[in-house]
Amino acid sequence: MKFGFVSLGCSKNLIDTEMMIGYYKEKGHTIVSDPHEAEVIVINTCGFIESAKKEAIDTILEMADYKNENCKKLIVTGCLVERYLEELKKELPEVDLFIPIKDYDKIFDILDYHHRVVTTGNTYAYLRIADGCSNHCTYCAIPKIRGPLVSRKMEDVLKEAKELEEQGYKELILIAQDTGRYGLDLYGESKLAELLKELAKLDFQWIRFLYTYPEMITDELIEVVKSNHNICHYFDIPIQHISESVLKRMGRIGGPQAIREVISKIRKEIPDAVLRTSLIVGFPGETEEDFEELLSFVKETKFDRLGVFSYSKEDGTPAEKLSNQIPENIKEERHGIIMQTQYEVSEEHNHSLIGKKYMCVIEGVSPDEGYYVSRSYREIPEEDGLIFVKSDQEHALGDMIEVKITNTAEYDLYAEEVQA
Numbered sequence: 572m573k574f575g576f577v578s579l580g581c582s583k584n585l586i587d588t589e590m591m592i593g594y595y596k597e598k599g600h601t602i603v604s605d606p607h608e609a610e611v612i613v614i615n616t617c618g619f620i621e622s623a624k625k626e627a628i629d630t631i632l633e634m635a636d637y638k639n640e641n642c643k644k645l646i647v648t649g650c651l652v653e654r655y656l657e658e659l660k661k662e663l664p665e666v667d668l669f670i671p672i673k674d675y676d677k678i679f680d681i682l683d684y685h686h687r688v689v690t691t692g693n694t695y696a697y698l699r700i701a702d703g704c705s706n707h708c709t710y711c712a713i714p715k716i717r718g719p720l721v722s723r724k725m726e727d728v729l730k731e732a733k734e735l736e737e738q739g740y741k742e743l744i745l746i747a748q749d750t751g752r753y754g755l756d757l758y759g760e761s762k763l764a765e766l767l768k769e770l771a772k773l774d775f776q777w778i779r780f781l782y783t784y785p786e787m788i789t790d791e792l793i794e795v796v797k798s799n800h801n802i803c804h805y806f807d808i809p810i811q812h813i814s815e816s817v818l819k820r821m822g823r824i825g826g827p828q829a830i831r832e833v834i835s836k837i838r839k840e841i842p843d844a845v846l847r848t849s850l851i852v853g854f855p856g857e858t859e860e861d862f863e864e865l866l867s868f869v870k871e872t873k874f875d876r877l878g879v880f881s882y883s884k885e886d887g888t889p890a891e892k893l894s895n896q897i898p899e900n901i902k903e904e905r906h907g908i909i910m911q912t913q914y915e916v917s918e919e920h921n922h923s924l925i926g927k928k929y930m931c932v933i934e935g936v937s938p939d940e941g942y943y944v945s946r947s948y949r950e951i952p953e954e955d956g957l958i959f960v961k962s963d964q965e966h967a968l969g970d971m972i973e974v975k976i977t978n979t980a981e982y983d984l985y986a987e988e989v990q991a
Contacts, residue, residue: 573601573641575609577634579627580617582697582746582781584649588615593688602688606637611644618651618716620883627651628663635665646670650716654886672717689735694932694969695742695777695952696735700728700766704748705756706784708811709822709889710854710882713748720749722757729769736773741932741969743770744951745780751787764791771799776932776971777948779803785810785833786825797841803948804844806837811851813868814861820893821854834872845949847876852909853902854882855893862905869912875920876955877913881906914981921979928989931958933970945974945986956982964988 574595578588591613592602603609612634616627631647638645648670652659656671689696701722704713732743745766747753754762763780770778778801783792785808796802812818813827837844850869852862869877881902884891931945934957943960950956960974974986 573603573608573610575603575606575612575642577612577614577630579615579630580619580623580650582744583699583702583748584615584617585691586697586699586746587649588613589688591615596688606634606642607640609637610641611646612637612642613646613648616647616649616651618649618654619712620880620885622883624651631663631666635663638665644668648672653716654712689738689740691952692934692968693739694934695744696738696740697744697746698728698732698735699723699747700745700750700753700763701747705752706749706824707822709820709893710851710885712885712888715887717748720752720756722747722754722762724757725754725762725766725769728766732770732773736775739969741775741971742777742779743773743775745770745778747782749782749784749787750780751783751792761787761789763787764789764795767792767795767799767802771795771802775801776930777801777803779805779948779951781807781951782809783807784824785830788833788837790836793837793840796844804841805847805948805951806844807847807951808833809849811849812854812857812861812865814857814864817854817857817861817865820856820890821851822889845875846872847951847955848874848878850877850879850909851882852879852905853897855890855897856895857882857897857905866908866912869909869916873916873920874913875917875949877909877916878954879906879909879913917982918979921982921984924976924984925978926976928973928975929958929986930971931960931974931986933960933966933968933972935968943972945972947974956980956984958984958986960986960988962988 576588576592578585596602606612614631614634617623635645644667645665646668647666652669653671656669659669701720703718703721705720707714735743750763752761810830811821815826818826929947931947933943933945935944937944937959941961943962943966945958945960947958973989975989976984976986978985
């Protein structure tokens with residue numbers, strides 16, 4: 572039978588989809604990328620925020636149209652189904668089977684990472700080290716959807732990493748809802764630094780880890796990043812806000828001083844570290860003073876990368892019931908101000924990179940003749956900008972080359988290959 576898959580949302584969802592693909596291939600089924608050819612279409616949904624829900628519903632309706640062709644079954648799974656199973660059954664009769672996350676055994680007999688088929692090309696692969704989250708931030712539905720933190724045994728993580736190394740991947744990206752707390756449930760303490768030490772012994776050009784909260788960035792972790800050449804000097808630190816009162820209502824651990832201290836420590840110990848963060852504006856009760864404090868912080872800190880979300884009221888979360896909900900027009904205004912401020916920061920920062928040299932991985936060919944599409948350690952896939960490299964040399968996907976930055980665009984960079 573021919574299966575087609577659509578994966579929505581985050582990289583953690585993508586790994587679930589890759590495991591499904593691997594399982595069905597092993598069972599002798601054919602995986603197709605064209606929905607016109609699929610006899611069964613499986614959609615793995617995201618249900619984290621309002622925009623993700625809308626994208627999921629639109630995709631389900633779009634894929635339902637193919638049932639008039641070869642498609643015999645439409646299966647929907649993932650976070651949206653976990654949250655709204657009964658409502659979806661009533662509203663979407665086009666779907667033949669809804670599978671919530673807790674019932675994944677209905678879509679395949681075993682959930683085994685060794686059945687994965689990596690779908691991210693031949694240069695990088697994600698490696699999930701834990702699932703779920705035990706932080707219970709008041710705005711977030713992830714613990715309700717995915718459950719509490721469940722770490723994978725270190726030996727299992729290392730075994731899968733070794734398999735990815737043997738398959739030739741050059742970049743390994745560790746992911747979890749909260750990588751900094753990896754191992755707390757199994758070993759009673761964070762084991763991220765220890766895991767990174769072991770992974771650094773493998774033959775990856777780059778190793779990086781995403782989504783580490785500031786209170787879990789220890790001196791040991793900073794030292795491990797600093798002292799291992801193949802661990803990227805890149806920290807993704809979702810702080811969400813800097814106002815103490817807002818952070819308290821969000822249920823975040825730590826406070827403004829702790830956030831500032833960890834940023835200062837990273838920049839002191841690893842001067843070329845890239846700092847990425849995500850923010851929420853318009854959280855219930857966010858005053859103009861709170862917002863101005865956040866805006867000043869963005870200006871003074873000058874994050875290398877920054878994403879911002881307007882607060883979205885999520886069903887079943889404590890923040891949904893908070894008073895002083897912010898009107899949508901004010902949320903959007905604040906969102907726009909932060910984005911414009913960060914654009915100016917990024918523009919200034921990108922210009923400061925002109926003349927600098929970096930090792931880059933080739934990921935594609937630009938429509939502009941003679942340009943390769945690449946990334947350095949400073950860019951994570953799908954999230955950050957790209958480096959467009961002018962070169963007279965022939966290169967294959969996955970090649971590592973040295974480049975010199977020559978110009979900038981909005982968020983992208985232009986470069987030329989450094990000749991040996």
